[in-house]
Amino acid sequence: MRMGLISAIARPSRERRGAVSLDEDSQLVARLRAGDEQAFVALVSRHHAAMLRLANSFVSSTAVAEEVVQDTWLGVLRGIDDFEGRSSFRTWLLRILVNRARSTGVHERRSVAVGDAGPVVDGSRFDASGAWMSPPQHWIEDSENRMQAQALSAHIQRTLGELPARQREVVVLRDVDELSSDEVCEVLEISDANQRVLLHRGRSHLRQALEAEMDSA
Numbered sequence: 001m002r003m004g005l006i007s008a009i010a011r012p013s014r015e016r017r018g019a020v021s022l023d024e025d026s027q028l029v030a031r032l033r034a035g036d037e038q039a040f041v042a043l044v045s046r047h048h049a050a051m052l053r054l055a056n057s058f059v060s061s062t063a064v065a066e067e068v069v070q071d072t073w074l075g076v077l078r079g080i081d082d083f084e085g086r087s088s089f090r091t092w093l094l095r096i097l098v099n100r101a102r103s104t105g106v107h108e109r110r111s112v113a114v115g116d117a118g119p120v121v122d123g124s125r126f127d128a129s130g131a132w133m134s135p136p137q138h139w140i141e142d143s144e145n146r147m148q149a150q151a152l153s154a155h156i157q158r159t160l161g162e163l164p165a166r167q168r169e170v171v172v173l174r175d176v177d178e179l180s181s182d183e184v185c186e187v188l189e190i191s192d193a194n195q196r197v198l199l200h201r202g203r204s205h206l207r208q209a210l211e212a213e214m215d216s217a
Helices: 003-010 022-033 037-056 062-082 089-103 139-143 146-162 165-176 181-188 192-216
Strands: none
Touching: 022 037, 022 062, 022 089, 037 062, 037 089, 037 165, 062 089, 089 181, 146 165, 146 192, 165 181, 165 192, 181 192
């Protein structure tokens, strides 16, 4: 199973209809700087779900995550004129969000979790890009069945919630929100090596959970 299938199951269907366009973000940022309130509304609509997912991995409840997201947008409005475009707007936005989430003080698992405990899948089962080389048992035929995919969605969401915090953050950003490894490193302020280890471990936990679920079906 390739990670794209996990993201297709885990990501809400409304978001699957099209990836966020970085060019459109740039146009909306220019309009926002010119005082166009509708541009701000459009930016919120485009990025709110991804922001809430990431905030939820830092804080104790969805209510607190919503507050973090709102505070982030206030920071965007105050600082939009200082955005220099050295990174994408999305990366800049998520970096603000991470700083706001960390500053709340309610998330206690801030250690860099390279050594997270737990079983992992052998590295030989992943290709050079980090995707799985062989699908879990029965995945090929089952993935063709939309109802099966929908049934797996809740299980994947639960498993994501059970991952160690840093693993969850990296997996969500890479495999659900489809950020590049460089963007994830910039957003979370971690090294590329750490990002790769966390991604491997998070994907391993997900794969094991999927295989166990399919074997029991």
